[in-house]
Amino acid sequence: MSDPMQAEQAHQGLQAQSDWGWLKDWRASAWSQFAATPWPTRKTEAWKYTPLKSMLDTEWSLAEQPGTGTGTVFESWDRTVITLVDGKVVDHDALPEGVTVRLLSKATPEQRAQFEGRLAKTLAGDQLFTTFNQALLAEAVWIEVAPETVLEKPLHINQVLSSNARGRAVPVRLLLDLGTRSQMTLVETFTSESDGPVFINPVTEIDVGDSAKLTHYHLLLETGDVRHLGSVQAVLRAHSQMNSFHMALGGVLKRKDIVVRHCGSGAHLQLNGVYLPRGKEHVDYHTTLEHEVPHGTSNEVFRGIIGDEAKAVFNGRIHIHKDAQKTLAELSNKNLLTSHKAEINTKPELEIYADDVKCAHGATVAQLDKGSMFYFLSRGISRQEAEVMMSFGFINELLETLDDEPVKQLLRPMLASLFAKEDELARHLV
């Protein structure tokens, strides 16, 4: 492969601006790897149902200066916010005690050495767009939470694409190291105000320390001409807990690879998500759970509603290694198609090499239930309003399990208006 995405100039430009030899080498090695990887086609298993054609029509460049934008606002939720516009940190609340934030773009010589140690530990990048992120990385936000720290306020990474972001590639890396027995809530939101093609390429790497507890939201709220290709990679240490909720509204193209590794025994993962493409939008979630050690538990629930001519892909892989005895892992994926032209490709994959484990998976595809529809009609409710309420309910069932009321308050009206072509039809929700 040469440079089908027309990004080499952006890579070279970035390299020319930097005097940090190690970082340049790190990026150059990723660029070589990216350029040497054959461009995915329909025959490439990981991209079988997600064509990348739309990535080829733009000469992607990096933003010099951030535009302006507000991003996601939560009503009455006291939180620590770090706002990035077009991949640049523009605003930064005071940090609570026990939290250190380092920015790649502003690293002191001492921090450069620390970054080198930390980034070298990150994945070499067998995912194509994690490699791309490394090759074009201008900014990384590294959050370290000291051991035994319980953060009262959630930390909100508010990522915004501004109206100036047309034609931009925006690779950003977020690193979170949560110390032993610490507890926190991390909220990642992504929004876009761009009216032209924009490519956001975020990589989130999370290390949940021994007996630490993380509540995590990763909300892709951009709509319109956005291509969002990125990954979330988490490592769970012994007896840690991670409760991670994902949501994707549609866009031209969204693909999220989520990889969670049970590296310490006795950890628990709850991984939930919803995806809601419509129009001609495309959303793809690829999740992989690596149970590498004994006594880990994972419960994964993803639901999607696919409307109009939209397409969705869900691939849920559970890999239980030879030593991971007494693992409990469950995966459920349910899909609702609200149009005859809507499409879902769902595939659970179990790979089990240990003999004393409990593992279950299921995937369903359905249309709105006729019996439930008649129940609404028999109470005088119109078919259109019933469709909106049933669709809302299908997704809201997962929202109901969230711990944080402000997140529900943000998402519920979005859902209601998403399913209702007229506001009137959503008047009984929210």
Added chain:
Amino acid sequence: MLNINDLHARVEDTAILHGLNLEVKPGEVHAIMGPNGAGKSTLGNVLAGRPGYEVTGGSVTYKGNDLLELEAEERARAGVFLAFQYPVEIPGVSNMEFLKASVDTIRTARGEDVMSSMDFIKLAREKCKAVDLPQDFLKRGVNEGFSGGEKKRNELLQMMLLEPSLCILDETDSGLDIDALQVVARGVNALRSPDRGIIVVTHYQRLLDYIVPDYVHVLAKGRIVKSGGRELALELEKHGYSWIDEEVA
């Protein structure tokens, strides 16, 4: 109020009703009894307009209009209410949202104002108390995880809020213990009024100890084969349905 004349109906390919006649006047309570498979539930579902229940002959007039011409939601708005034998669970939609949507639609159809949320919540709480359901049921998903008895009481709660003209209770007593049965009966009795017709479909006489009907009809093999007063129900209780079968034969 309701005139059913020589009604024939089938479910998928099976003919179930074979010429059913029934007249319900405002203020009357009719009990329809009969053995399993007689067509009791089919009658309720046909009247409510459930898809898959096809009328193949006869007529149904409701308040002077052809009921069968109306869509299910139009029937509900015109005041027809079916209390389901098996109420549906709708997780993710709260009971309160569902009730408000229903009451708003039906009040609008009657030309009444839509209630404010505050007034509605107050009213819904009152009715919850009347059917002995705790108030947190309003916040829970529609019928989600409710016991059989709770589901039936929720049907009754809906009926009380919607104040229909014609109530059809489809085996509302099945699966209820005696306490729940009394709660349901009390609710139904409270709804008895000179301008409302009520049809109670049941397999057992027991419910009729608490909801005393004006008329009892025996439905067998898709037709009403015997009609009478309350004493007919007691007779059925004593002798079962086999003597009816013999009579019909």
